[in-house]
Amino acid sequence: METAIAREETPIKKQIQIRVTPPGPNAKKIIEMDEKYLMKSTKSLPIVASRAQGCFVEDVDGNTYVDFASGISVVNMGHVHPKITAAVEKQLKRLWHFAGTDFYYEEQATAARMLGEITPGKFGKKVFFTNSGTESNEAAIKVAKTHTKRQQFIGFIGGFHGRSQGSLAFTASQPIHHKGFFPHMVGVEHVPFPNPFRNPFGIDGYEHPDELVNRVIDYIEKWTFGTYVPPENVAGFLVEPIQGEGGYVVPPLNFFKELKKIVESHGQLLIMDEVQSGFGRTGKFFASEHFGVVPDIISLAKAIASGIPMGAIVVRDDLDFPEQGLHSNTYGGNVLASVACTATIQAMKEEKAVENAAKQGEHLRKRLLELKDKYDSIGDVRGLGLMQAIDFVKDHKTREPARKLRDSVEYKSFQNGLILLSTGASAIRIIPPLNITSGEIDMGVEALEKGIRASL
């Protein structure tokens, strides 16, 4: 693999270049080693990365790809962003870790202040730092229980909130997540999400959004609270503004305002999980801003430190834990992660990344809708900003998921130089870095179209 080392000195070419059909010989060796030493998780494509810049990734065989996955919506400012890299490099020589839950340093307080500034709500806020999305949700659960002194919660069918035993109790996007793991945290009841494309009520939510919202609200009030869950036992609702792992599902615009009325009428809390939809992805800093609601607790991770592991919850300051010792961890607010978080927010503001996500999101959507017009198997194009998905169907009327076709498109597009991730039953998400250009989007969409053609 000397050639890979020689290539380090040259910048990555900003174009797709497939020299050897992937996975190439170097990739195959590493995949073999990975399979020998690593436990099974959720691997989807046999791409073995060597280095990356912006929205381009080079693999160990010298192939270059456009990245429409962003490390699962983590490198929102693109790979190895120069300003974020410089900030972390500088910090590496000063202080790495000091246990921010137990001692003090400025970098953590600065990152917390900046998160409070960019999150919705003009009130005092407090932050608790974690290391991942699932831990952020665990912290949110504890805050809600402590504050309300209530034990039950409501989650949504199709939601994803992580895989530890508390957040897993809310996760309801695929049965495999639960297989053999019951019982997890008790006290979570699920209600339908207003999924306009596929929902248990058989309502076309694009044509009849109000009817869909009313059915869900009715379900919660009349059936869930009316027959078996006393609302005064419920601490709060945990919900994604746009369901991520459940298939990039955007609810009708008025849904969260209606939900907030229920929440407030019962003295509950609205906890919004913006682990995947936050940090500029949808063309606003947070997806909840599209829906005109301010959550009581916002749960974050993924993009907040551009790939240095970090999560956080941002809460109204009156929701702070009443005493020290109720919750803590070792790595939360780690110095390098805090510096990366601050540098990420600064770079996003300086480079107007959120505005670019809104603008390029329009362009991406237009290109995807053109594909939908051309290929009958694409049943839906949905999303906001640069959080888009295309859904493959066997039949336009029944909207039956075409899972095999979707998987094939993902693989064939990869062989044509595009990195994609599937989501839900039959969708592919399209989540490039927020600072992508229209030309780079076009490059990726062309590879996607080749993938579709090769799969039909």
Ligand SMILES: Cc1ncc(COP(=O)(O)O)c(C=O)c1O
């Ligand atoms: C909305 C949402 N919440 C929580 C999580 C869990 O995050 P993590 O994998 O960092 O634990 C994810 C991960 O995909 C997510 O999309």
